Amino acid sequence: MEMKNRFMESSVGLAFRRLGILSLIVAVVLGGSLKAVEGGSSGEAGKEALPLEVDSAPFLSVSRATDPMKETSDKKRIEKLTSQIEFLDQLYYKENRSEVSDQEYDTLKQELEDLLEAYPEVADENPVMERVGDDRTRGFQTYKHLVPMSSLDNTYSEQEFRQFVHRLEDRFGRSDLSFSVEPKIDGLAISLTFENGRLVRAVTRGNGVEGDDVTRNFATLSGVPHALTGARIPALVEVRGEVFMPREVFREINAMRERDGLELFANPRNLASGTMKQLDPEMVRRRRLQVRLYGMGACEPAMVSSQSDMHALFREWGLPVVELTTLCRGADASWERIVSLRDAARELPYDTDGAVVKLDDMALQRQAGSTSKAPRWAIAYKYAAERAVTRLREISLQVGRTGAVTPVAELDPVRVAGSTVSRATLHNADEIARRDLRPGDFVEIEKAGEIIPRVIGPVVERRGADVQPFVFPAVCPACGSKLIRLSDEVVWRCDNPVCPPQIRRRLEHFAGKHAMDIDSLGESVIDQLVSAGLVRGVADLYRIRMEDLLSLERFGEKSARNLLAAIESSKSRPTWRLLHGLGLFHVGASVAKELAAAYPDLMDLMDASKEDLMRLSGIGEVIAESVTLYFADPVHRELMSELMALGLTVQSTDVAGGSSDLPLKGKTIVLTGTLPNYGRDEFTAIVEKNGGKVSGSVSRKTDYVVAGESAGSKLAKAQELGVKVLDEAGFLELIESH
Ligand code: IVH
Numbered sequence: 001m002e003m004k005n006r007f008m009e010s011s012v013g014l015a016f017r018r019l020g021i022l023s024l025i026v027a028v029v030l031g032g033s034l035k036a037v038e039g040g041s042s043g044e045a046g047k048e049a050l051p052l053e054v055d056s057a058p059f060l061s062v063s064r065a066t067d068p069m070k071e072t073s074d075k076k077r078i079e080k081l082t083s084q085i086e087f088l089d090q091l092y093y094k095e096n097r098s099e100v101s102d103q104e105y106d107t108l109k110q111e112l113e114d115l116l117e118a119y120p121e122v123a124d125e126n127p128v129m130e131r132v133g134d135d136r137t138r139g140f141q142t143y144k145h146l147v148p149m150s151s152l153d154n155t156y157s158e159q160e161f162r163q164f165v166h167r168l169e170d171r172f173g174r175s176d177l178s179f180s181v182e183p184k185i186d187g188l189a190i191s192l193t194f195e196n197g198r199l200v201r202a203v204t205r206g207n208g209v210e211g212d213d214v215t216r217n218f219a220t221l222s223g224v225p226h227a228l229t230g231a232r233i234p235a236l237v238e239v240r241g242e243v244f245m246p247r248e249v250f251r252e253i254n255a256m257r258e259r260d261g262l263e264l265f266a267n268p269r270n271l272a273s274g275t276m277k278q279l280d281p282e283m284v285r286r287r288r289l290q291v292r293l294y295g296m297g298a299c300e301p302a303m304v305s306s307q308s309d310m311h312a313l314f315r316e317w318g319l320p321v322v323e324l325t326t327l328c329r330g331a332d333a334s335w336e337r338i339v340s341l342r343d344a345a346r347e348l349p350y351d352t353d354g355a356v357v358k359l360d361d362m363a364l365q366r367q368a369g370s371t372s373k374a375p376r377w378a379i380a381y382k383y384a385a386e387r388a389v390t391r392l393r394e395i396s397l398q399v400g401r402t403g404a405v406t407p408v409a410e411l412d413p414v415r416v417a418g419s420t421v422s423r424a425t426l427h428n429a430d431e432i433a434r435r436d437l438r439p440g441d442f443v444e445i446e447k448a449g450e451i452i453p454r455v456i457g458p459v460v461e462r463r464g465a466d467v468q469p470f471v472f473p474a475v476c477p478a479c480g481s482k483l484i485r486l487s488d489e490v491v492w493r494c495d496n497p498v499c500p501p502q503i504r505r506r507l508e509h510f511a512g513k514h515a516m517d518i519d520s521l522g523e524s525v526i527d528q529l530v531s532a533g534l535v536r537g538v539a540d541l542y543r544i545r546m547e548d549l550l551s552l553e554r555f556g557e558k559s560a561r562n563l564l565a566a567i568e569s570s571k572s573r574p575t576w577r578l579l580h581g582l583g584l585f586h587v588g589a590s591v592a593k594e595l596a597a598a599y600p601d602l603m604d605l606m607d608a609s610k611e612d613l614m615r616l617s618g619i620g621e622v623i624a625e626s627v628t629l630y631f632a633d634p635v636h637r638e639l640m641s642e643l644m645a646l647g648l649t650v651q652s653t654d655v656a657g658g659s660s661d662l663p664l665k666g667k668t669i670v671l672t673g674t675l676p677n678y679g680r681d682e683f684t685a686i687v688e689k690n691g692g693k694v695s696g697s698v699s700r701k702t703d704y705v706v707a708g709e710s711a712g713s714k715l716a717k718a719q720e721l722g723v724k725v726l727d728e729a730g731f732l733e734l735i736e737s738h
Helices: 004-008 012-018 021-030 042-050 068-095 102-118 127-131 159-172 247-259 268-276 279-285 307-316 330-347 362-368 429-435 501-509 522-533 546-552 557-570 575-581 589-598 602-606 610-616 623-630 634-645 658-660 680-689 713-719 728-736
Strands: 143-146 178-185 188-195 196-202 211-213 234-245 292-299 326-329 352-359 378-382 386-399 404-418 419-425 442-448 454-460 492-494 669-670 693-695 704-707 725-726
Touching: 021 454, 042 680, 068 102, 068 127, 102 378, 102 680, 143 330, 159 404, 159 610, 178 292, 178 307, 178 330, 188 268, 188 292, 196 211, 211 704, 234 268, 247 268, 247 693, 268 378, 268 658, 279 728, 292 307, 330 669, 330 693, 352 362, 362 378, 386 454, 386 501, 404 429, 404 442, 419 442, 419 492, 429 454, 575 602, 589 602, 602 623, 602 634, 623 634, 669 680, 669 713, 704 713, 704 728, 713 725, 725 728
Parallel strands: 669 693, 669 704, 704 725
Antiparallel strands: 143 211, 178 326, 178 352, 188 196, 188 234, 234 292, 352 378, 386 404, 386 442, 404 419, 404 492, 442 454
């Protein structure tokens, strides 16, 4: 778990690959050598391993074999499944990608679970099962749930869903049972404890019995009241629900990472769970997580007798409840709702991966009871990812800012999971070889909810006689330079620093909103400048003259003047923008701010050692190495001197670097009373980190007073002087809304 989070938070995945661990895993799964993975682009070894063959008897119970031969083969199968799942986990958590659908993955896991139930002696030490359903992470206090948080049985089959209903009907001798059908939110489970109506604790599911206390992180979520409203307040209640990252926020974060040249996060669920396990609540706040509630653990005194009552009571309390819940009678109506919910749920701000169906009546729930793993009164129906077949017209190659050559599937447009798909990344040469994808093939593609489309593989039976294997080119499709591949990388790179698409991408990044923010220097102008040979690197931008621009098509005097003015005004941007714009590996906007704050003169940064840099907060070895390597290159040192000579700001007078962007820049804040989630020191740290300063007394110069419990005379003074007063949530909101 700890490792999972670390990987999600950084681009160390790359460093991990450098260690060749992925190769090792592939080799273990294959029982083969490392050779094929490290060698050329053929990837023969991968061919044997993937796609994984997924057996189709996932829900049958397995009993221990009496025949020793069968026992040996069962145990072999356990080993194989374990390494396959480990391989997929590694790929998923460390490289943010998957080679099988969720359904195939769940099927493998279910088979392993069933087998291990029959062979408990190997189950205990099975590394995969050890982790199943346990999210506890080092660095957090654990807390025991008053009522354990169980998980749910899940199914992908209508027949199994109907069996679930019929079992309950038989059990109670009734055919009119009502079920609450709800979206299954794809996030992480949370249990909130309210004592006398006040939120005192937020705990993750953990292993179901005890979880991690993430109260301080949870407190940063907006839209959750810290005190219940209404007249019916229990002495104690555990309210359960799901924390998630809204799709929009996820898109924004990834778009920003893409601009910064950072590895993208795989999906909102992983990012949400990684975020909740951050040790810095500030970071959590920025990720704008939300919660929806759908269940109850302990409640003293008991207050509800059905799921529907419970939802109504949650609303009365002012809690955000899972949307689109309907009450359905019997198997047919419930099934119809499961089906219609799939489309309806697309409008929700979060990803869903199925429907949860719960017996509405809680007295009946208690009678139905639970198995060792899950309640008998609820089931999750998971939607299989939607698939479609279309033609792979061609495999195009994109050259990125760092020279990485990425193959892209150009598809005949096809509708799947609510949108039209015409392109999909194929990641790298090995993936193409592993799947034996050929231009002209019919291919199966898959899209689960909002997730990026994935090419599963060719429909070999429909392959035309003239369809030829794809040969990954040995030279750059743009400039013809020989492609290189470091022994520890999966990508092929064009090593030519003046390769035109690389130049274009670098300039786009440099001029982009989040770097030098040069208005009117968009993709098409950059294209013109590079094609005309006027610009080969960022320094050339500052050498462009009026007559150069006037010689270009579509440039009139006015547009030329505007562009020159925009370029000119970019010279005095804060140094972190320049640093970010240069596009060093692993140096996104926030790292650039950190570095510029510590080294107001970028010339000093050029001479900093790896050790110097690692002393800064937020700078680890990977970043430090990237920075020192960059500035060790004479070409880059020369570039810095050139930029300085051309009049760019390389020496910042603004010691806080990026502080002009900080939400509390120049603000004076006074704290009075006790805040629910932060001590005085922590509060001060948050204020300072956001560019403000904390003062001990209220005056007309005070911008805000933040008042907690037992606020005293300072609050009165603030009111007297008309200074704005905020509570903790309002204060956090102020920073967040910046
Ligand atoms: S009820 C005993 N309702 O799905 C019933 N769970 O696969 C406990 N989930 O651990 C859960 N949406 O984290 C329930 N509307 C919903 C849900 C939901 C998402 C999650 C939850 C649970 C997991 C089981």
